[in-house]
Amino acid sequence: MSCASVWYTNVTPNLLFCFENGICLHLTRLTKQLPRLMATATSKKAAQNGADQPSIAQIPINRIVTLDEFILRSEKDFSYATGELTGLLRDIGVAAKIINREVNKAGLVNIIGEANGAENQSGDTQQKLDVYANERLIECLQNSGECCAIASEENDDIIHVPPVNSKQSHYVVMFDPLDGSSNIDVNMSVGTIFAIYRRKSDPSGPASLTDFLQSGMKQVAAGYVLYGTSTMLVYTTGRGVNGFTLDPSIGEFCLSHRNMVIPEDSQTYSVNQGYYSKFDLEMRRYIDNCSDQNFGLRYIGSMVSDVHRILIQGGIFLYPSTRKYPKGKLRLLYECNPLAMLIEQAGGKAMNTQLKRILDVTPTELHQRCTIAIGSPKMVDDLKAFIERYSALPL
Ligand code: FBP
Numbered sequence: 001m002s003c004a005s006v007w008y009t010n011v012t013p014n015l016l017f018c019f020e021n022g023i024c025l026h027l028t029r030l031t032k033q034l035p036r037l038m039a040t041a042t043s044k045k046a047a048q049n050g051a052d053q054p055s056i057a058q059i060p061i062n063r064i065v066t067l068d069e070f071i072l073r074s075e076k077d078f079s080y081a082t083g084e085l086t087g088l089l090r091d092i093g094v095a096a097k098i099i100n101r102e103v104n105k106a107g108l109v110n111i112i113g114e115a116n117g118a119e120n121q122s123g124d125t126q127q128k129l130d131v132y133a134n135e136r137l138i139e140c141l142q143n144s145g146e147c148c149a150i151a152s153e154e155n156d157d158i159i160h161v162p163p164v165n166s167k168q169s170h171y172v173v174m175f176d177p178l179d180g181s182s183n184i185d186v187n188m189s190v191g192t193i194f195a196i197y198r199r200k201s202d203p204s205g206p207a208s209l210t211d212f213l214q215s216g217m218k219q220v221a222a223g224y225v226l227y228g229t230s231t232m233l234v235y236t237t238g239r240g241v242n243g244f245t246l247d248p249s250i251g252e253f254c255l256s257h258r259n260m261v262i263p264e265d266s267q268t269y270s271v272n273q274g275y276y277s278k279f280d281l282e283m284r285r286y287i288d289n290c291s292d293q294n295f296g297l298r299y300i301g302s303m304v305s306d307v308h309r310i311l312i313q314g315g316i317f318l319y320p321s322t323r324k325y326p327k328g329k330l331r332l333l334y335e336c337n338p339l340a341m342l343i344e345q346a347g348g349k350a351m352n353t354q355l356k357r358i359l360d361v362t363p364t365e366l367h368q369r370c371t372i373a374i375g376s377p378k379m380v381d382d383l384k385a386f387i388e389r390y391s392a393l394p395l
Contacts, residue, residue: 180302191304266314
């Protein structure tokens, strides 16, 4: 389908695009299909003359680079690329825009507050926006069929995605649709966290749990969308970390933070100090040391927001074991692993309080929890030294 000649049939709000081969699409359907049309057209073009396509690094800093263009140009860095991962990242970008629209007007429409007492698989009360975000992400991923199965914090089991156009997909996606959901009603920043893996099971058959229980090292891509003062999508495919800010006037995520690098050290720590008395000795000693050194305490109560601040300004985020959560509260597969990959790609570190690198932990359950210390490398190393010195338990 050549995009060369399009003409408008009328200028009512519902613009109609007609292609020379007679196919006509309403704006709404076109916006949904445009990324795919553009993808095929541009990637064909990119493939034809990939050699002379400037890489991202060669594009002038002041030129707008949209997320779609960035993903497409980065695709050629992967010789085996089939466009599937490109399509997946695109679908997540589209879902993020849809969720962003609801998050932004949450205070106006009846979408804040609890979802009629509904609970997710670990008994957490679901917020209406959680459910909305969850459904939109699943929908966008099912539309393209670029992934064969999905795991979400809001769903007990994995969700199988029927093949689209009988295409076999090689990826599985897991996500926390709205992290920090307890912050929604008070208009604080929340976020979506996602991780993408290549499946291990045979593509000709249904995906299985083993496709999800892979160590964080196996992630092919990870990222988050932060719905804050502005909406940002930050992701990595294992070649550095880049951030895109949503420009609502053009509805595009635009490259705003290239090659993000976390500060080596900092004087800020992030922990729910309200649980201080319930922490182990080594954690209490570390927190005492932070306050003895007049470190600043910053805790938003939404991990994606706290980790985003730390990625930019440095610091350490801690969620150790407590009496209520002896194994830690946060989920390994769709909270800790993706953020650990991002922070490591930006030069930081992430470990659990048994001093094991988060990305080396082999998961055994879909919704498994884990303890985490993540952030500036110097601060994580300092914590490690504290734990080694004060830990009563053999490490
Ligand atoms: P949800 O994914 O259910 O929102 O839970 C995770 C979370 O909200 C994190 O974002 C945050 O860091 C933590 O829980 C806050 O927990 P607490 O209120 O115990 O400090």
